[in-house]
């Protein structure tokens with residue numbers, strides 16, 4: 001029997017439809033996988049060469065080494081750092097794609113794109129040390145793109161990636177430099193992990209783990225440049241009110257779901273949907289075209305355009321069971337291949353768009369920046385055609401949706417604060433932290449994972465921390481969870497924020513003209529936009545003249561699953577944040593690796609991993625970590 005395991009009420013409505021159609025939900029697929037491989041769960045299975053697979057006996061009754069002699073520590077460390085490298089590769093490919101598009105735009109022009117936020121571009125150029133005087137916007141764009149691309153190309157080991165020193169506090173940079181984990185080249189950091197984990201190479205788990213951290217710092221580098229260049233091209237997010245959850249689908253509209261990550265595709269589809277709205281009406285969809293988002297593409301267009309969010313990671317294929325999605329347009333990352341199967345059960349056109357991300361059974365329309373308008377037109381028309389084939393009897397849209405105030409870029413937060421103190425915008429925030437009205441800051445990031453009731457861990461940890469007056473930032477599918485469950489509303493502040501936090505949110509919200517508090521969870525964007533939280537924390541650190549590792553700032557990924565999330569968590573640790581992971585990482589077969597990541601890391605970086613599957617305990621541990629930081633700064637606890 002098909003089922004769901006989610007606190008998202010839409011899922012209980014849709015699971016029986018999966019059953020009727022004879023398709024498995026993600027939770028059914030998980031159940032069929034049980035019991036999952038115990039060696040894999042511990043991380044002690046090695047498939048790096050064809051002498052294997054080898055696995056270490058965790059009980060000490062069988063082999064304690066692989067055929068080559070690799071210990072559990074080496075096997076686990078190699079597996080882990082390959083995940084970090086893959087995450088870094090994924091985010092950085094995204095960043096590279098944006099940078100190349102920006103360069104192309106600046107040099108030759110691209111019909112579908114522009115520098116929409118010139119002020120942001122100028123700010124970025126200035127930060128990168130580019131002399132803006134006398135240069136056109138497009139010339140600046142080329143220079144910014146070139147410096148960014150150089151972070152993928154530089155071969156001088158002594159010269160670290162530019163975006164690192166241009167975005168992090170100098171003391172943090174100094175500390176990371178001493179630890180030897182600052183990459184000079186994003187691609188090289190990834191390639192280095194692949195090379196040193198080849199059979200018969202680096203066989204020292206500490207040395208391996210440090211290389212993984214370097215790859216994670218490359219992940220951060222790719223991410224920060226992706227965010228900053230995207231803002232320049234597509235606009236820096238400002239607060240906007242929208243809706244989230246599957247109730248945002250409309251029965252009388254052509255519903256196009258944008259899913260994946262890169263705004264280069266989704267932005268143009270949004271523009272084209274507006275242009276072709278009348279064609280949709282002519283096809284019988286009286287409400288025209290309704291664009292909705294899924295996963296991080298959803299976050300990108302939600303932040304910049306107020307496009308409603310349909311759902312987050314784990315329920316992406318379930319969304320198709322509504323029978324109301326005419327086209328699901330995807331680019332890269334976090335796209336379950338199952339959507340093709342679900343699409344084929346309905347009239348839904350599942351359209352892949354990137355040459356290196358195809359799905360068997362899906363339609364492929366290859367998208368490139370050069371012919372973006374033509375391809376976007378083709379894609380939107382395919383969706384309109386699909387609408388004509390929609391069977392109204394199979395439409396079943398769960399009426400779940402919540403209001404979400406989103407769009408809290410660092411700039412937007414600083415702007416809101418400047419309404420309280422125009423001279424020194426960060427001062428109100430710093431004062432609130434110093435006085436203890438705000439105890440600390442928690443960044444929630446990461447995915448959903450079938451191993452946890454969908455969204456439940458997010459909601460539990462966040463409520464615990466809000467009640468303790470911790471300011472909450474969110475990105476990725478965590479932000480999606482909070483949006484779907486009404487945590488980005490003013491009412492949620494009233495209900496869940498502790499008294500002193502509520503006071504601060506109300507003072508800032510009122511000054512910003514919201515006639516009430518800011519929402520208790522600030523949506524900062526997609527996964528790459530975790531860089532925004534670092535920007536905010538770095539601004540605080542610089543203002544206080546402290547290292548990031550001294551601030552009462554923590555990170556939490558209660559439901560993570562992807563390699564990208566592992567990379568993010570790893571740089572969060574390196575930057576100095578106590579970092580909770582709510583899924584038991586596949587490392588526990590190597591006590592030495594566990595020791596390094598949960599304890600030794602604290603001595604080297606200040607940050608460390610907190611693996612904790614109980615969300616209430618996780619919140620307590622994170623709060624204790626915040627108090628420890630406060631003590632360190634001499635602040636009240």
Ligand code: CUV
Nearest residue numbers: 295334446447476477527
């Ligand atoms: Ni990039 S990485 S499931 S979409 S947050 Fe969502 Fe966010 Fe994890 Fe993926």
